[in-house]
Amino acid sequence: MKSIENSSKILALILATSMSFIPGDFEFYHYLWFAIVMGLVGIPHGAVDHILFQKTSGTKPQLSFFLKYLTIGLIYLLTWIFLPQFSLFIFLLISMYHFGQGHWIGKPKNNLATPFYLIVGGFYLSIILSGDFAATKVVLAPILTLNEIPDFPLWLIPVLLWVTAWILDQTCNKSNGPLLFEMIWLGIFLYQLPLIVSFTTYFGFWHSLPNLLNIYKDIRKENPKADYSVFIPFSFLSLFGIGIILLVSHTWFTTAQLTLLFFVLVSLISAPHIWIMEKFFQRQKMQRAIKSQEV
Numbered sequence: 001m002k003s004i005e006n007s008s009k010i011l012a013l014i015l016a017t018s019m020s021f022i023p024g025d026f027e028f029y030h031y032l033w034f035a036i037v038m039g040l041v042g043i044p045h046g047a048v049d050h051i052l053f054q055k056t057s058g059t060k061p062q063l064s065f066f067l068k069y070l071t072i073g074l075i076y077l078l079t080w081i082f083l084p085q086f087s088l089f090i091f092l093l094i095s096m097y098h099f100g101q102g103h104w105i106g107k108p109k110n111n112l113a114t115p116f117y118l119i120v121g122g123f124y125l126s127i128i129l130s131g132d133f134a135a136t137k138v139v140l141a142p143i144l145t146l147n148e149i150p151d152f153p154l155w156l157i158p159v160l161l162w163v164t165a166w167i168l169d170q171t172c173n174k175s176n177g178p179l180l181f182e183m184i185w186l187g188i189f190l191y192q193l194p195l196i197v198s199f200t201t202y203f204g205f206w207h208s209l210p211n212l213l214n215i216y217k218d219i220r221k222e223n224p225k226a227d228y229s230v231f232i233p234f235s236f237l238s239l240f241g242i243g244i245i246l247l248v249s250h251t252w253f254t255t256a257q258l259t260l261l262f263f264v265l266v267s268l269i270s271a272p273h274i275w276i277m278e279k280f281f282q283r284q285k286m287q288r289a290i291k292s293q294e295v
């Protein structure tokens with residue numbers, strides 16, 4: 001599994017480099033790469049929430065689970081319509097938390113875990129959005145008028161890195177060098193890339209793929225016959241729904257507006273997904289703690 005993850009990361013870095021550092025207009029290829037990665041790992045990593053729910057609650061998901069899932073998405077859709085700026089703020093906050101959580105796997109749950117999630121997730125999101133801030137502003141223009149968006153406070157990035165180092169120093173006795181070193185080199189790399197390539201590289205290969213492999217391994221522990229097909233039904237449903245909405249909207253909207261619409265749609269499924277993943281990570285931590293007590 002680790003070799004799949006590492007070779008995919010190397011492939012992603014090579015593709016991102018070739019698409020961004022070679023002169024020329026590659027916007028079409030940026031979006032093509034974005035669509036492929038979202039289709040293969042981005043959406044699928046959240047497409048087995050019903051299985052994760054069964055693992056964490058010990059009961060088969062009933063109709064009420066799916067209703068709760070849809071209700072969270074629906075309420076969030078209403079807040080996007082009536083309070084778009086507030087919804088964006090919430091989306092960024094929960095994304096920071098969710099992204100940061102993936103970098104804490106294997107570390108103990110303590111009081112500093114939540115600040116760590118927010119700071120590390122905030123670090124990567126700041127890098128992605130500020131590295132190509134002009135493009136970020138264009139995507140956000142329908143909900144934030146351009147002069148409403150202040151310049152990005154770039155000093156925040158080294159501060160977030162420093163606070164991460166401090167938290168790691170307080171919490172873990174294991175070597176934290178690799179995690180911090182990765183934040184520095186990957187941060188510099190992502191910062192140079194166009195917005196869509198930077199987001200695709202991080203989200204696809206440093207968030208979705210490791211999480212997908214972690215979930216897949218967990219599912220196969222209890223059901224060794226399970227294969228990649230467990231991810232297909234709900235991925236297909238989400239991609240089909242999102243595809244239809246984007247297809248219908250594309251006659252009225254520009255590429256940047258469609259990009260924002262895509263992220264709004266992703267946020268609707270992300271909100272309940274983040275809630276399920278929180279429970280899943282808690283269960284994995286508990287299992288690890290029990291295992292280490294047994295040894």
Ligand SMILES: CC1=C(/C=C/C(C)=C/C=C/C(C)=C/C=O)C(C)(C)CCC1
Nearest residue numbers: 046091092095098136139140199263270
């Ligand atoms: C890249 C980008 C954005 C942020 C996207 C985020 C935050 C995505 C999070 C996805 C999650 C958490 C998926 C769940 O697994 C904005 C600001 C909307 C618009 C500019 C481009």
